[in-house]
Amino acid sequence: MSAAAPGTTFIILMLPFLAALIAPWLTRRLGHNAAWLLALAPLAIFIHFLGFSAEVANREIVTGGFKWVPSYNVSFSWLIDGLSLTFVLLISGIGALIMLYSGGYLKGHENLGRFFSFMLLFMGAMLGLVVSDSFLMLFVFWELTSITSFLLIGFDHTREASRRAALQALVVTGGGGLALLAGLLVIWNITGVTQLSLLLILGDDLRLSPFYLLALLLVLGGAFSKSAQFPLHFWLPNAMEAPTPVSAFLHSATMVKAGVYLLMRLNPVLGDTVWWETILPVFGGTTLIVGTLLAIRQTDLKLMLAYTTVSSLGLLVMLTGFGSDYAISAAVLYLVAHSLFKGALFMVAGLIDHEAGTRDVTKLGGLRTAMPITFIAAMGAAISMGGLPPFFGFLAKEEVYYALWATDPWSLIFTLVAIIGNGLMFVIGFAVAIKPFFGPKVETPKHAHEGPVLLWLGPLTLTIVALIAAILSPFTHQMISSPMASAVAGTPETVTISLIPHIGAALALSLVTVVFGVLVYLKLDQARAAIDRVLIAIGWGPDRGFDQFISGIVRLSIAVTRIVQPGKLDVYMTVTFVMIAIALYAPMAWYGEWPSMPVWPADAQFHELAVFAIALVGLGAVIYARDRLTAIVSLGVQGFAVALLFMLFGAPDLSFTQFMVETLAVVILALVMTRLRLSASDHRSTRDKLIDMSVSLACGTGFGLYLLSVTQQPFNPYLSEFFAAYSKIVAHGTNVVNVILVDFRGTDTLGEIAVVMVTGLAVLSLIRIRSGFGNAAVADNDPDQREEAR
Amino acid sequence: MRTVIFRSIAPYLTSLMLLFSIFVLLRGHNEPGGGFIGGLIAASALAIYGIACGVAPVRRAIYFHPMGISAFGLLMGTVAGVLSVFAGVPFMTGLWVYPNLFGVEIALSSVLVFDIGVYLVVVGAISSIALALEERDRD
Numbered sequence: 001m002s003a004a005a006p007g008t009t010f011i012i013l014m015l016p017f018l019a020a021l022i023a024p025w026l027t028r029r030l031g032h033n034a035a036w037l038l039a040l041a042p043l044a045i046f047i048h049f050l051g052f053s054a055e056v057a058n059r060e061i062v063t064g065g066f067k068w069v070p071s072y073n074v075s076f077s078w079l080i081d082g083l084s085l086t087f088v089l090l091i092s093g094i095g096a097l098i099m100l101y102s103g104g105y106l107k108g109h110e111n112l113g114r115f116f117s118f119m120l121l122f123m124g125a126m127l128g129l130v131v132s133d134s135f136l137m138l139f140v141f142w143e144l145t146s147i148t149s150f151l152l153i154g155f156d157h158t159r160e161a162s163r164r165a166a167l168q169a170l171v172v173t174g175g176g177g178l179a180l181l182a183g184l185l186v187i188w189n190i191t192g193v194t195q196l197s198l199l200l201i202l203g204d205d206l207r208l209s210p211f212y213l214l215a216l217l218l219v220l221g222g223a224f225s226k227s228a229q230f231p232l233h234f235w236l237p238n239a240m241e242a243p244t245p246v247s248a249f250l251h252s253a254t255m256v257k258a259g260v261y262l263l264m265r266l267n268p269v270l271g272d273t274v275w276w277e278t279i280l281p282v283f284g285g286t287t288l289i290v291g292t293l294l295a296i297r298q299t300d301l302k303l304m305l306a307y308t309t310v311s312s313l314g315l316l317v318m319l320t321g322f323g324s325d326y327a328i329s330a331a332v333l334y335l336v337a338h339s340l341f342k343g344a345l346f347m348v349a350g351l352i353d354h355e356a357g358t359r360d361v362t363k364l365g366g367l368r369t370a371m372p373i374t375f376i377a378a379m380g381a382a383i384s385m386g387g388l389p390p391f392f393g394f395l396a397k398e399e400v401y402y403a404l405w406a407t408d409p410w411s412l413i414f415t416l417v418a419i420i421g422n423g424l425m426f427v428i429g430f431a432v433a434i435k436p437f438f439g440p441k442v443e444t445p446k447h448a449h450e451g452p453v454l455l456w457l458g459p460l461t462l463t464i465v466a467l468i469a470a471i472l473s474p475f476t477h478q479m480i481s482s483p484m485a486s487a488v489a490g491t492p493e494t495v496t497i498s499l500i501p502h503i504g505a506a507l508a509l510s511l512v513t514v515v516f517g518v519l520v521y522l523k524l525d526q527a528r529a530a531i532d533r534v535l536i537a538i539g540w541g542p543d544r545g546f547d548q549f550i551s552g553i554v555r556l557s558i559a560v561t562r563i564v565q566p567g568k569l570d571v572y573m574t575v576t577f578v579m580i581a582i583a584l585y586a587p588m589a590w591y592g593e594w595p596s597m598p599v600w601p602a603d604a605q606f607h608e609l610a611v612f613a614i615a616l617v618g619l620g621a622v623i624y625a626r627d628r629l630t631a632i633v634s635l636g637v638q639g640f641a642v643a644l645l646f647m648l649f650g651a652p653d654l655s656f657t658q659f660m661v662e663t664l665a666v667v668i669l670a671l672v673m674t675r676l677r678l679s680a681s682d683h684r685s686t687r688d689k690l691i692d693m694s695v696s697l698a699c700g701t702g703f704g705l706y707l708l709s710v711t712q713q714p715f716n717p718y719l720s721e722f723f724a725a726y727s728k729i730v731a732h733g734t735n736v737v738n739v740i741l742v743d744f745r746g747t748d749t750l751g752e753i754a755v756v757m758v759t760g761l762a763v764l765s766l767i768r769i770r771s772g773f774g775n776a777a778v779a780d781n782d783p784d785q786r787e788e789a790r
Numbered sequence: 791m792r793t794v795i796f797r798s799i800a801p802y803l804t805s806l807m808l809l810f811s812i813f814v815l816l817r818g819h820n821e822p823g824g825g826f827i828g829g830l831i832a833a834s835a836l837a838i839y840g841i842a843c844g845v846a847p848v849r850r851a852i853y854f855h856p857m858g859i860s861a862f863g864l865l866m867g868t869v870a871g872v873l874s875v876f877a878g879v880p881f882m883t884g885l886w887v888y889p890n891l892f893g894v895e896i897a898l899s900s901v902l903v904f905d906i907g908v909y910l911v912v913v914g915a916i917s918s919i920a921l922a923l924e925e926r927d928r929d
């Protein structure tokens with residue numbers, strides 16, 4: 001079938017990146033309507049991956065990809081089973097709706113094209129993450145989601161709060177990513193495989209290894225930071241500084257679920273141990289409670305929803321770690337339900353903000369008649385979030401209670417945690433869906449009316465999908481839930497829950513939850529005040545801790561900088577050259593292998609002697625030059641002499657390059673020297689002069705001796721013979737030097753040109769910084785005129 | 791430095807050198823030359839123009855920001871490496887096609903694309919530095 005062709009899947013996976021490239025151009029041409037075209041990219045992904053659903057529903061695992069660097073076992077390969085397919089469908093499906101929503105929400109924004117680009121990059125990174133089969137690819141995409149979310153959260157970069165939130169998210173999730181990398185390396189070391197598809201059958205090797213705990217903790221560090229588990233939850237609500245479409249996407253389908261994805265993915269391998277079944281539920285449960293309590297306190301619609309995302313992620317982690325098959329089914333159902341209702345509710349919050357001008361729930365009311373479509377979408381999503389029929393959230397919540405309910409104390413604790421968490425989420429869901437819409441009409445900053453189709457299409461669609469998925473639950477389970485649960489559990493699972501309530505403990509617990517929720521809802525203002533008082537009494541939290549951590553690091557780096565970078569160029573130069581001299585002399589002294597005295601060639605040709613003479617004249621000119629420009633140009637003479645030597649001895653390529661490098665070096669040095677404020681005459685004391693002289697003599701003689709000893713070694717022709725023999729056959733080129741650069745060692749060259757570019761950027765910014773301070777860097781062209789020290 | 795003679799000759803010299811740099815770039819696979827050296831020649835051509843006529847005309851003449859040229863070159867180099875994925879061979883493997891244009895067989899390759907990328911990176915980075923340094927009077 002066509003869906004299995006690796007080329008097609010690869011192109012489909014690259015589609016968001018390609019769309020990101022053309023997005024700014026398209027937006028310039030079409031304005032916000034470019035959203036319709038750009039949404040085609042995620043739509044194409046959605047349709048392409050639907051093609052896999054038949055195989056995946058049969059519990060097959062589809063793999064494919066390309067080998068990239070076989071020598072390092074690096075490949076671009078994907079693994080598509082129930083878990084990754086569900087994630088792909090959520091990301092691309094919700095992604096398409098979010099693209100449309102962004103078009104409506106940021107209509108007329110001057111940087112809309114850039115925003116579309118960032119969104120598509122983010123989507124591409126997330127898709128790559130969930131389909132990755134190889135560790136390295138997983139890690140690369142993992143960090144790419146951190147970087148792209150940094151760009152998105154800080155999109156409104158003129159605001160201090162945005163920049164701080166973006167930096168915070170990057171530090172926390174990027175740092176977690178490094179822990180993940182270490183964890184993956186440990187796993188690689190234990191098992192010797194780099195493919196997830198192979199790893200999934202090696203679970204026992206890993207669990208019995210003495211390094212299991214280390215690998216587990218490192219992987220959890222990555223997953224917990226990404227999925228905002230307590231106490232690393234603080235970056236997520238701060239990320240609300242991003243425009244609402246970002247929040248909707250971030251929370252429903254993408255980055256914050258990446259950690260949950262990873263835990264689910266590795267459950268068959270790392271799970272089923274005491275550590276796993278203790279750490280995950282404890283942290284998840286704590287996060288659930290902390291998240292909901294903090295959510296109650298908020299009055300901003302987005303922040304209320306953000307904190308419930310924290311708690312939902314906690315619930316997911318708790319269920320993933322709980323260890324029973326029911327718990328895994330519950331996690332799967334809840335994940336899907338959460339994506340649908342949270343995406344919808346965020347878009348509703350943005351809609352209200354966009355149309356009414358405020359997101360503060362205490363300043364909103366009576367919007368029901370003004371915004372009927374929004375109201376319907378919000379109600380549906382809230383019912384799903386509250387876990388009531390006939391929406392998908394109901395199935396998820398029932399399954400949660402099925403999974404947790406038992407009479408042993410461990411289960412009882414988590415049942416209680418789930419009741420409190422679910423009850424409070426019920427409160428928040430309805431606070432978002434009822435408070436702005438019911439009650440007397442409140443005067444809002446903007447005159448509220450229904451938003452354009454681009455804005456309400458997304459939330460309405462998601463709500464309808466949540467309804468249909470629940471009503472057609474056997475079909476949903478067959479296509480989505482069961483394959484995904486099987487992938488997470490590592491053994492075939494069948495999810496059976498339907499909308500018809502079963503008389504029993506789960507139903508009773510649901511009723512308790514609803515009663516608890518309604519009670520809190522009625523007393524919401526008092527609850528908010530109470531939590532506020534507690535928080536003020538504590539007066540400290542991870543968010544402040546983060547600031548202190550960052551300022552501590554900054555202070556540490558300033559202290560270190562003061563020691564290693566005193567800001568005196570002559571100190572740097574002396575240290576550098578002394579180290580070079582030591583490095584040159586030490587090996588020769590240690591092994592006692594001094595070069596023998598070179599003999600003067602008896603058959604020296606005239607032109608060789610001429611080159612030698614030129615070099616000597618140049619040297620003399622450098623030493624006796626009165627001003628710097630002359631010295632620099634004379635120094636160039638040495639380089640030209642060497643280039644001539646290369647040419648005489650049959651290396652035209654090298655000599656060519658040497659000529660150019662030497663010319664440019666002279667030009668750039670001359671330009672630099674004329675910029676510096678330097679005194680005309682030499683102010684060094686005799687002592688300084690002696691030190692400088694000995695250092696330069698040591699370096700000069702060191703290089704001389706070193707080169708002599710290199711040339712006195714017997715020549716090993718292995719490489720040159722290899723390249724001479726193969727450059728024509730393999731690389732179709734006769735210029736061996738160039739063939740090595742662009743073909744045999746192309747990847748090296750790629751790294752080198754990256755270095756060239758980064759160096760260029762660094763030099764450029766150094767020049768800019770210097771001219772940024774005070775007035776122009778140099779007032780006078782004349783290098784020999786003494787300037788007042790700044 | 792800005793004598794009348796230098797100023798009059800510099801544009802011609804620069805265009806000749808740029809032309810030569812492209813020649814050197816394209817023949818690099820079989821004769822002495824290639825992207826790196828071609829890029830250096832082009833950068834010195836631009837530096838000459840800058841020294842003779844000032845920085846602003848150079849910036850106008852190259853239209854793009856030199857760092858942008860450099861970045862585009864890096865992208866090109868990377869793309870040339872990634873192309874190999876479509877052929878199912880490891881990263882950076884050279885791919886060759888020989889289209890027949892007006893009866894002449896032309897050898898095109900991903901290696902050439904890569905070399906052009908190197909050229910652009912070098913031109914961009916070096917001339918960016920040189921221009922920024924020359925701009926001292928007006929920043």
